[in-house]
Amino acid sequence: MSNSSVLDLSAGAFLLAAVLIVWRRQLTAIVRLLAWQGVALTVLVFAEAARGHDAALLGVGFAVFGLRALLLPWLLARAADGPERRESEPLVNTTASLLVTAVLVVVAYAVSRPLVAVDPTPAIQAVPAAFAVVLIAVFIMVSRRRAVSQAVGFLLLDNGIAATAFLITAGVPLVVELGASLDVLFAVLVLGVLTGRMRRVFGGTDLDQLRELRG
Amino acid sequence: MSLVLVALFAPVVVAAVAAVTGWRRAVGYATVAAALVILACGAALAAQTASTARIYAGGLLRVDGLTVTMLIVIGAVAAIAAAASIGYLDAEFAAGHTTVRRAHAYAVLLPAFVAAMTLAVLANNLGVMWVAIEATTIATAFLVGHHPSRAALEATWKYVVICSVGIALAFLGTVVLNFGGRHAGISAGQSLRLDSLVGHAGQLDPAVTHLAAGLLLLGYGAKVGLVPFHTWLADAHSQAPAPVSALMSGVLLPVAFCALLRVKTVADAALGNGFFRNGLLTVGLLTVAVAAFMLVVQTDVKRMLAYSSMENMGLLALAAAAGTRLAIAALLLHVLAHGLGKAVLFLAAGQLQMAHGSTAIADIGAVIGRSKLLAVALGVGLAVLLGMPPFAMFASELSMARGLAGAHLAWSLAVALALLVIAFAALVRNGARLLLGTPAGDPPAIVIPATTVAALVAGVCACLLLGITAGPLAGVFHAAADVLGAVR
Numbered sequence: 001m002s003n004s005s006v007l008d009l010s011a012g013a014f015l016l017a018a019v020l021i022v023w024r025r026q027l028t029a030i031v032r033l034l035a036w037q038g039v040a041l042t043v044l045v046f047a048e049a050a051r052g053h054d055a056a057l058l059g060v061g062f063a064v065f066g067l068r069a070l071l072l073p074w075l076l077a078r079a080a081d082g083p084e085r086r087e088s089e090p091l092v093n094t095t096a097s098l099l100v101t102a103v104l105v106v107v108a109y110a111v112s113r114p115l116v117a118v119d120p121t122p123a124i125q126a127v128p129a130a131f132a133v134v135l136i137a138v139f140i141m142v143s144r145r146r147a148v149s150q151a152v153g154f155l156l157l158d159n160g161i162a163a164t165a166f167l168i169t170a171g172v173p174l175v176v177e178l179g180a181s182l183d184v185l186f187a188v189l190v191l192g193v194l195t196g197r198m199r200r201v202f203g204g205t206d207l208d209q210l211r212e213l214r215g
Numbered sequence: 216m217s218l219v220l221v222a223l224f225a226p227v228v229v230a231a232v233a234a235v236t237g238w239r240r241a242v243g244y245a246t247v248a249a250a251l252v253i254l255a256c257g258a259a260l261a262a263q264t265a266s267t268a269r270i271y272a273g274g275l276l277r278v279d280g281l282t283v284t285m286l287i288v289i290g291a292v293a294a295i296a297a298a299a300s301i302g303y304l305d306a307e308f309a310a311g312h313t314t315v316r317r318a319h320a321y322a323v324l325l326p327a328f329v330a331a332m333t334l335a336v337l338a339n340n341l342g343v344m345w346v347a348i349e350a351t352t353i354a355t356a357f358l359v360g361h362h363p364s365r366a367a368l369e370a371t372w373k374y375v376v377i378c379s380v381g382i383a384l385a386f387l388g389t390v391v392l393n394f395g396g397r398h399a400g401i402s403a404g405q406s407l408r409l410d411s412l413v414g415h416a417g418q419l420d421p422a423v424t425h426l427a428a429g430l431l432l433l434g435y436g437a438k439v440g441l442v443p444f445h446t447w448l449a450d451a452h453s454q455a456p457a458p459v460s461a462l463m464s465g466v467l468l469p470v471a472f473c474a475l476l477r478v479k480t481v482a483d484a485a486l487g488n489g490f491f492r493n494g495l496l497t498v499g500l501l502t503v504a505v506a507a508f509m510l511v512v513q514t515d516v517k518r519m520l521a522y523s524s525m526e527n528m529g530l531l532a533l534a535a536a537a538g539t540r541l542a543i544a545a546l547l548l549h550v551l552a553h554g555l556g557k558a559v560l561f562l563a564a565g566q567l568q569m570a571h572g573s574t575a576i577a578d579i580g581a582v583i584g585r586s587k588l589l590a591v592a593l594g595v596g597l598a599v600l601l602g603m604p605p606f607a608m609f610a611s612e613l614s615m616a617r618g619l620a621g622a623h624l625a626w627s628l629a630v631a632l633a634l635l636v637i638a639f640a641a642l643v644r645n646g647a648r649l650l651l652g653t654p655a656g657d658p659p660a661i662v663i664p665a666t667t668v669a670a671l672v673a674g675v676c677a678c679l680l681l682g683i684t685a686g687p688l689a690g691v692f693h694a695a696a697d698v699l700g701a702v703r
Contacts, residue, residue, distance in 0.1 A: 115426070118420050157380065161386050168394040180346060180386065186350075187352070197360075198372070201363075213369055213454070
């Protein structure tokens with residue numbers, strides 16, 4: 001299989017995982033999909049590393065696998081480990097959500113046109129898929145009511161941005177990549193702790209309970 | 216270089232020590248000392264500031280007029296907030312509102328928060344700046360949620376989620392700009408450096424830069440509290456402990472605004488000054504409008520202060536949009552004056568909250584007859600916010616208005632002035648009710664801890680000093696305006 005078809009395949013799998021997350025309601029299934037998305041991202045980084053014969057990027061690929069396919073999904077699974085394992089009635093039903101997702105993918109292609117215009121290599125041509133994941137993630141964050149679902153949306157958003165970074169410039173400088181990964185890790189830890197507190201204080205993680213502060 | 220490293224590592228060292236020892240009053244004093252070190256470094260660097268930036272640490276750090284001004288703001292407000300934190304935690308322990316574990320987290324996170332802000336203003340690399348600003352969100356999450364109440368938890372959740380999403384968009388913008396930089400011929404590893412980006416601005420692809428600048432404006436705008444991601448601001452500021460609110464409102468919002476100024480420099484150099492100016496004008500006016508109308512209906516003292524911060528951030532956006540030398544100098548003076556005034560007000564409001572167990576303006580009242588110090592602090596703070604002479608905001612707001620007029624933005628000046636009048640009236644009404652109004656029932660006695668007294672007195676003196684003699688800082692402000700590419 002040629003290098004660019006591996007790249008296209010992994011970018012496709014990456015987007016597919018996001019769409020499936022929109023479709024599924026079971027939190028454990030969603031976390032598993034997120035881990036698979038981490039694997040797709042790893043393959044994508046390896047393909048980029050092979051194309052540029054970049055040993056450092058190969059190392060980054062292993063770090064990406066450890067963080068996004070193993071550690072972050074595991075942390076999320078721990079936070080989701082409560083009495084409510086399903087997304088309770090979502091604000092937008094499944095069919096409508098999938099339609100919105102389709103529209104968002106089209107929008108992503110429109111938005112990322114300037115990037116493709118500057119440098120139409122196979123890697124850049126896969127960027128719209130990563131942008132689509134970013135938009136889908138934002139949609140998940142505004143349309144779901146469980147605290148854990150919002151954390152899922154945040155991780156999805158972050159995966160989309162990381163994929164964009166690897167596709168368009170084979171990653172940002174290493175210092176920045178390290179700092180960014182650490183920040184994301186801490187952010188997920190913070191969200192995990194807050195979910196636990198919420199369960200203790202409110203007896204659940206339904207975000208509709210958060211309506212004391214207004215005006 | 217050594218001064219830069221001292222300013223950067225002083226709070227880091229205190230955070231590390233606090234991690235080992237837990238909360239001690241000595242740790243509180245050490246945090247004050249670290250803040251004063253930052254202030255001293257800022258002052259020492261101010262004496263050497265030139266109109267070009269000096270680059271350190273292989274291009275990761277820089278010192279210029281903007282950096283120096285922000286170091287002074289961070290140091291001054293952090294010293295006041297750290298001193299008040301000692302009194303705050305003492306009182307919380309006495310009232311049984313906090314535990315040893317929570318106080319331990321507070322002791323570590325406060326200096327860590329200050330360190331992250333210091334790194335953010337010293338960064339020359341847009342990626343490092345992003346990492347530092349995201350680190351402030353993480354450090355402040357548990358500071359905002361220090362109080363174990365439902366409302367504080369709600370505020371923390373909204374704060375972390377909204378700011379993380381905003382900041383994630385800013386990272387996407389950074390990545391896209393990195394791509395633009397690489398294709399403008401900047402070598403790998405250098406393509407996020409501010410100086411390289413400005414130097415190669417002519418070769419940046421306009422369409423790519425538009426996309427990046429738009430994402431960065433939205434993303435960092437969330438952290439500044441600009442519309443449309445402003446909804447976290449009042450909740451977080453009203454639920455956080457008063458010293459933390461003081462730091463967030465007085466320093467964190469302007470630090471995030473600095474990020475916007477840096478992005479604006481790159482965007483203006485690449486695209487001409489139309490694109491970012493229009494973006495800033497739009498969000499700035501909308502922000503001032505939302506804040507002014509929320510001020511009118513506000514019945515809670517801390518939320519009132521939060522919306523006033525939002526209003527002032529909107530004004531900064533307008534001044535940045537004007538972009539003349541005068542407007543940029545006014546912007547920086549405004550940051551300094553607002554930071555000090557707001558810190559004093561939040562600390563005073565925190566004492567009222569502690570005495571009354573409430574922040575509703577209707578529950579408080581007649582402060583003037585019960586505590587001379589709080590009455591003076593509230594009076595001075597409100598006078599600063601209202602732009603009364605002799606305080607510095609009088610000069611900064613007048614200069615901003617002249618800057619806007621000079622940049623041919625008279626129509627937005629007119630809209631902004633109308634909104635400011637509304638905000639002014641709302642602040643005067645609520646301020647009068649706080650100071651003179653009749654309290655409901657029998658008002659409790661107001662007891663102020665010694666360190667908080669010191670913090671309030673220092674803050675009031677600093678406000679006065681800045682108002683009477685901001686002259687020595689003019690050179691720094693103009694150096695900053697040059698670095699930011701201000702039109703002469």
